[in-house]
Amino acid sequence: MNQPKNILIASGAIALLVVLCAIAWYKTSNKPVTSEHGEAVEEKAAVPGDEKGPHGGRLYRDGDFAAEVKIFEEGVEPHLRVYGYFKDEPLKPSELQANIYIKRLDAEQNISFTPESDYLIGNEIVYEPHSFLMIVNVSYQGKKHSWKWDTKEGRVTIPDSSLKSSGLEVLKVQPMQFETALELKGELKFPDNFESFVTPKASGTLLKTYRSIGDKVNQGDLLAVVQSQELIRISAEQKIAQDNLQFARKKMEQERSLWQKRVSPEVDYINAKREYDDALVRVNEQNSLIRSYGGAGNGTIEVRAAMSGTVLEVLGAVGANVNPSTPLFKIANTSQLLAVVNVPADKLNLINPNNKVTVKAEAPNTEEALGRIKYISDVIDPKTRTAQIFVEIPNQFKWRSGQLISAHIFEKESMKAMVIREDALQNFRDWDVVFIRVGNDFEARPLELGDKFNGFIEVKSGLKPGQLYAAGNSYLLKAELGKSGASHDH
Numbered sequence: 001m002n003q004p005k006n007i008l009i010a011s012g013a014i015a016l017l018v019v020l021c022a023i024a025w026y027k028t029s030n031k032p033v034t035s036e037h038g039e040a041v042e043e044k045a046a047v048p049g050d051e052k053g054p055h056g057g058r059l060y061r062d063g064d065f066a067a068e069v070k071i072f073e074e075g076v077e078p079h080l081r082v083y084g085y086f087k088d089e090p091l092k093p094s095e096l097q098a099n100i101y102i103k104r105l106d107a108e109q110n111i112s113f114t115p116e117s118d119y120l121i122g123n124e125i126v127y128e129p130h131s132f133l134m135i136v137n138v139s140y141q142g143k144k145h146s147w148k149w150d151t152k153e154g155r156v157t158i159p160d161s162s163l164k165s166s167g168l169e170v171l172k173v174q175p176m177q178f179e180t181a182l183e184l185k186g187e188l189k190f191p192d193n194f195e196s197f198v199t200p201k202a203s204g205t206l207l208k209t210y211r212s213i214g215d216k217v218n219q220g221d222l223l224a225v226v227q228s229q230e231l232i233r234i235s236a237e238q239k240i241a242q243d244n245l246q247f248a249r250k251k252m253e254q255e256r257s258l259w260q261k262r263v264s265p266e267v268d269y270i271n272a273k274r275e276y277d278d279a280l281v282r283v284n285e286q287n288s289l290i291r292s293y294g295g296a297g298n299g300t301i302e303v304r305a306a307m308s309g310t311v312l313e314v315l316g317a318v319g320a321n322v323n324p325s326t327p328l329f330k331i332a333n334t335s336q337l338l339a340v341v342n343v344p345a346d347k348l349n350l351i352n353p354n355n356k357v358t359v360k361a362e363a364p365n366t367e368e369a370l371g372r373i374k375y376i377s378d379v380i381d382p383k384t385r386t387a388q389i390f391v392e393i394p395n396q397f398k399w400r401s402g403q404l405i406s407a408h409i410f411e412k413e414s415m416k417a418m419v420i421r422e423d424a425l426q427n428f429r430d431w432d433v434v435f436i437r438v439g440n441d442f443e444a445r446p447l448e449l450g451d452k453f454n455g456f457i458e459v460k461s462g463l464k465p466g467q468l469y470a471a472g473n474s475y476l477l478k479a480e481l482g483k484s485g486a487s488h489d490h
Helices: 002-028 161-167 227-261 266-293 345-350 473-485
Strands: 058-062 066-072 081-084 096-103 108-116 119-122 132-140 145-150 155-157 168-172 175-189 195-198 206-209 221-226 299-306 309-314 329-332 334-343 356-361 369-378 385-395 405-422 426-429 430-438 441-446 448-453 456-461 468-472
Touching: 066 132, 066 145, 081 108, 081 132, 081 299, 096 119, 096 385, 145 441, 161 168, 175 356, 175 448, 175 456, 195 309, 206 227, 227 266, 334 345, 334 405, 345 385, 356 385, 356 468, 405 448, 405 468, 426 441, 426 473, 441 473
Parallel strands: none
Antiparallel strands: 058 066, 066 081, 081 119, 096 108, 096 132, 108 119, 132 145, 155 441, 168 468, 175 334, 175 405, 195 329, 206 221, 221 299, 309 329, 334 385, 356 369, 356 405, 369 385, 405 456, 426 430, 430 441, 430 468, 448 456
């Protein structure tokens, strides 16, 4: 009866011993690794691609096989190179087959490879930034090895809720008509036929003026009165000529009556008529002369405005002696101006009268006026090697003669396929970049830039038509990258 019981106890003891041995083995095999100083060190599995290969690329391992993937960009466009190793010994590229898939925010690439030298070379450019998910597939001796590498470069994530408060604007890459222009300097003046100096027609004393600076006048308005001794003399001569005319008329009528009565010969009547005609000519001459002087009677001359405009200067003083070379007033029609623009001699061939011209005064916050080329000078200044062109512009902005201006003379128009706003540009790692938007992510895109026009700039490469990009406060994205310590590691 005791034998089965003893067997049961023995079996239990053996089972307990096995469990204790298993526990001891488990503790021994899972003992923490210690440093040489006895400190516990946490073990971490190696991440594929963290190891560097002999050529400086990322090394991916799978058992005894390894593949080194390098983005090579020394003196050439960036492209992928793949090196193969078996038990850390280099393999011939002809022994390998490779394919790498690249997924970016806004694009995909499927790159195939061909043998070259001691590596496989990819058939596509891997453009900047090198920010993407890469799936590496390399086959050796019929076995396929695959790895993933996810890298982010120049990328910032901003949710919609933060986007509104940041002041960032999101715009589309669009086509735009550009006008190529020469920017030149010049000065404003009134056209010669739009200003005049008013002078008396004869010498005399200025008795009175009727207009002051700033007054608007119409052609023919009375401006001043001058007492002229010369006009007094001419008026006296006119009175004598008038008296002689009356005497000659009476004599002519008398001689005609006598001739008709056959008392006097006809020749006496003819001579009398000739004397009357001569007297009439002298009277008309004196009257015309007085009118040309602006005679108003009593030896005074009325000085009147020769054109409509604004009185810019009153130059005569009441009581002063004046003469026909003494200006009394300066009047200008300020509704139009002439921009005199200096053009380098080597640029003259780009300009013709049909060119569009805009003119802007060199002052803060001024508007632009549209002008028309009136004349291109045939003379080149031997000192400055420039020629002058004269541009007519309306004076709707109340500019002034003598004011400095800049003029844009447009040579030609051209349609640009991709255009962005200039304030969207930022500098990132020696590149001119713009931040594209995909979902909540913004990522820097290096650009090849072209012409500028009116606050916009042409993009020759680096973007796609219709792509969304950040403008306005886009510098905030660059600042955010600085905080994250973005690196450029291949």
